[in-house]
Amino acid sequence: MSITNFNGNVDANYLKEMAKLLEDIKDTSYQMMNLTPGNIALDIGCGPGVDAYKMAKIVGKCGKVIGLDNDPEMIKDAQENFIAANLEFAIGDVKNLPFPDGYFDSVRAERLFQVLSPEFDVDDVIQEIIRVTKKGGMIVVVDTDWGSASLDYEDQELTNRLLNFFADVCRPNGFAGRKFLGLLKRNNIKVTDVKVKPVITLEFHETTFGEWLTREALRHEVATPKEMDAWNQELADKTDNGEFYSCVNMVLVAGKK
Ligand SMILES: C[S@@+](CC[C@H](N)C(=O)[O-])C[C@H]1O[C@@H](n2cnc3c(N)ncnc32)[C@H](O)[C@@H]1O
Numbered sequence: 001m002s003i004t005n006f007n008g009n010v011d012a013n014y015l016k017e018m019a020k021l022l023e024d025i026k027d028t029s030y031q032m033m034n035l036t037p038g039n040i041a042l043d044i045g046c047g048p049g050v051d052a053y054k055m056a057k058i059v060g061k062c063g064k065v066i067g068l069d070n071d072p073e074m075i076k077d078a079q080e081n082f083i084a085a086n087l088e089f090a091i092g093d094v095k096n097l098p099f100p101d102g103y104f105d106s107v108r109a110e111r112l113f114q115v116l117s118p119e120f121d122v123d124d125v126i127q128e129i130i131r132v133t134k135k136g137g138m139i140v141v142v143d144t145d146w147g148s149a150s151l152d153y154e155d156q157e158l159t160n161r162l163l164n165f166f167a168d169v170c171r172p173n174g175f176a177g178r179k180f181l182g183l184l185k186r187n188n189i190k191v192t193d194v195k196v197k198p199v200i201t202l203e204f205h206e207t208t209f210g211e212w213l214t215r216e217a218l219r220h221e222v223a224t225p226k227e228m229d230a231w232n233q234e235l236a237d238k239t240d241n242g243e244f245y246s247c248v249n250m251v252l253v254a255g256k257k
Pocket residue numbers: 009010015019044045046047048068069070071074092093094095109110111112115116
């Protein structure tokens with residue numbers, strides 16, 4: 001399973017596999033949106049469309065869900081896999097949402113903020129999300145706090161070095177999750193719920209700390225080839241012995257406009 005495609009973007013199949021692991025977190029996020037039949041809802045950075053499809057089932061045939069992503073390949077994948085009368089997918093950028101003011105009863109963005117490069121002003125991004133939300137409507141943001149990642153490996157100094165590097169450098173905005181509460185509050189959104197859910201992984205190859213981290217750590221000379229060989233070998237052995245453990249927190253914040 002590849003995490004990034006040749007464009008360096010996240011691969012749609014990887015996101016679909018991750019959706020199974022994150023099912024409970026995703027279901028919780030729909031509840032936090034207060035979705036009810038007849039609602040009009042938006043999923044920004046919808047990827048392959050898994051969430052938009054589930055939301056469309058909740059809002060029913062009198063409602064409507066739009067999934068929006070700036071990657072045409074994601075939208076193509078979503079349109080091929082998820083078809084429903086009350087579901088649309090569109091190409092668009094979170095910086096400039098192609099919808100009128102106050103159009104949606106609720107808006108959601110999952111793992112979008114962590115991929116936004118520093119050129120994005122996250123306050124401008126949240127203001128754009130607020131603009132398309134109805135007064136009294138819900139905004140739900142979900143993201144990984146990569147700074148909370150932990151992993152059981154004997155060399156603690158190397159573990160810290162690699163996990164810090166992953167959060168700081170491999171993710172454009174790796175601490176997005178912990179910043180949501182402050183982001184919503186300073187943009188005058190009434191925060192109604194904050195939840196943190198751990199994602200525990202017991203198989204090394206299911207984490208982002210194998211092939212991807214190894215490639216980037218070597219490229220940036222953060223670790224030596226010898227260190228990375230030992231890392232990959234020992235963590236694969238731990239998986240075989242049933243001793244591999246890794247965990248990272250997902251942060252979910254809901255607020256009312
Ligand atoms: C990590 S993926 C998460 C996808 C989906 N939310 C999920 O949970 O499976 C981030 C998604 O955000 C999209 N994205 C990145 N920058 C964007 C932007 N400026 N506007 C809209 N979507 C964007 C990417 O194409 C990608 O599909």
